Amino acid sequence: MTKVGFIGLGNVGAKLAGTLLRGGIPTVVLDLDPAAMEPLVEAGAQTAESPADLARSCEVIITCLPSPAVVAEVMESPEGVLAGLQPGSVWVEMSTTDAQEVARLAAAVAERGATAADCPVSGGCHRAATGNISIFAGCDRATFERLLPLLAILGRRVLHTGELGSASKLKVVTNYLATANLVAVSEALAACAKAGLDLGVAYEAIAASSGTSFVHETESQVILNGSRDINFTMDLVKKDVGLFIAMAQQAGMELELASLVAGIFDDGIDRYGPREWSPNIIRRLEDEYGIEVLAPGFPPEMVDDEPEELGGEIVVRR
DSSP: OOOEEEEOOSTTHHHHHHHHHHTTOOEEEEOSOHHHHHHHHHTTOEEOSSHHHHHHHOSEEEEOOSSHHHHHHHHHSTTSHHHHOOTTOEEEEOSOOOHHHHHHHHHHHHHTTOEEEEOOEESOHHHHTTTOEEEEEESOHHHHHHHHHHHHHHEEEEEEEESTTHHHHHHHHHHHHHHHHHHHHHHHHHHHHHTTOOHHHHHHHHHTSTTOOHHHHHHHHHHHHSOOOOSOBHHHHHHHHHHHHHHHHHTTOOOHHHHHHHHHHHHHHHHHOTTSBGGGGGHHHHHHHTOOOOOTTOOSSOOOOSOOOOOEEOOOOO
16 A cells, blocks of 8 residues: 655644555654644554655655745755655645745656646635545646545545646636635625624625635634634735736736735735734734624534445546
8 A cells, every 4th residue: 555654734734644654654744843743643653753764754745835945955955855765756835825836846856757746725624624625736647646635535526637747737826816805795795794684694605605615605604703713824825826916927827806805815914923823914903994704603613424435536528
């Protein structure tokens, strides 16, 4: 059975590594924070001394890290993944990152006789915890077919997006769309509060209408609860929207709405700090207009109620 190494046990990574263990996959984990590894070790994972040590013992090496700079450090440091990478192994980049940086590191991976795929995930931490998240996979078809049994354990819906880097580009597109929708949802709920509408009724009205969305049906709930905890912070939003804007600029486009969204989150970070939960962007409107966008009966965090089951490939219409 394929032995998998997993580096980066943050909000998403720890949940994905846990899914591998529940699926019976021999897994080696590594994180700068020893406490992040403890629950996974208790569930049966092994640990490694360094990324190079992990790479020497695993056929598939997954990275799930907060920024391109961190990925580069983990891959290229003297005791990084590249130092221990074995011929025939596969590096799977599951971070939300820059497609050009993925290509640069993939070239170094290929020099060592290994292959690479960018496989970012989408759907929220609550779905990462249950193996029901969606996965984009950018790589050649042979590598995709080799990885598919593993990706089908990690996620419910797996899309082969094409060549290396295509998945990372599509991931920042989807994260931008979610962010723009979060800003719109925040304005809608704040306007309902300021107009004196029942916010529980407003939530249901939106959910039953053409204005509903995945973001409304998840993030609006933690907004109304007051926890604003969606396991995603404002600094990560800033990074992802910036990657989307850079992608568009490289293609020769200057975008209007994306720049406004980026500016709103720059202001949110200035006011509340980079590690504030992203749905708390609504606080800008609460503070300005002296309102509270809260309602009883909503959960403090999202829990996936779909049963966990093996995933499969999304078939693209041709």
